[in-house]
Amino acid sequence: MIKSKFVTSIIVFSILMVITSIIKTQTRLVEKNINSYKNKISVLSNNLHEIQLDYHYLSSPKILERQINQFSDEIYITMDYSKIYLSLDDFLEEKFKTTKNFENEKEIK
Incomplete structure (x- = not known):
C-alpha cells in the first residue's frame, strides 16, 4: 500500500515536471517571437518616422518652388x-x- 502511494506520487511528480518543462519551453519560444516582432515594429516605426519627415520636408512649398524653378521652364505662381x-x-x-x-x-x- 505504501509502495503504491509512493510510486503513484513519483509518477504524478514526473508527469508534472515534464509538463512544466514543455510549458516553459513553449513560453521561451513565444517570448522570442514577441521580442522579434517588437524589434521589427521598432524598425518599421523608425522608418515611418523618417519617411514622414522626408515627406513633410520635400512637400513644403519653399522646397517645391525651388525644385520647379530649378528643373522646369514653367513659371511658378502661388x-x-x-x-x-x-x-x-x-x-x-x-x-x-x-x-x-x-x-x-x-x-x-
Whole structure:
C-alpha cells in the first residue's frame, strides 16, 4: 500500500515536471517571437518616422518652388488660400453659388 502511494506520487511528480518543462519551453519560444516582432515594429516605426519627415520636408512649398524653378521652364505662381478647397463638396458648393449668382445677374438685365 505504501509502495503504491509512493510510486503513484513519483509518477504524478514526473508527469508534472515534464509538463512544466514543455510549458516553459513553449513560453521561451513565444517570448522570442514577441521580442522579434517588437524589434521589427521598432524598425518599421523608425522608418515611418523618417519617411514622414522626408515627406513633410520635400512637400513644403519653399522646397517645391525651388525644385520647379530649378528643373522646369514653367513659371511658378502661388495660389491664394481662398482658391484651395478642402473637399469636392466645398468646390461644388462654391461653383453652385457662382452659377446661381450669374443666373440672377442675367434676370436683372
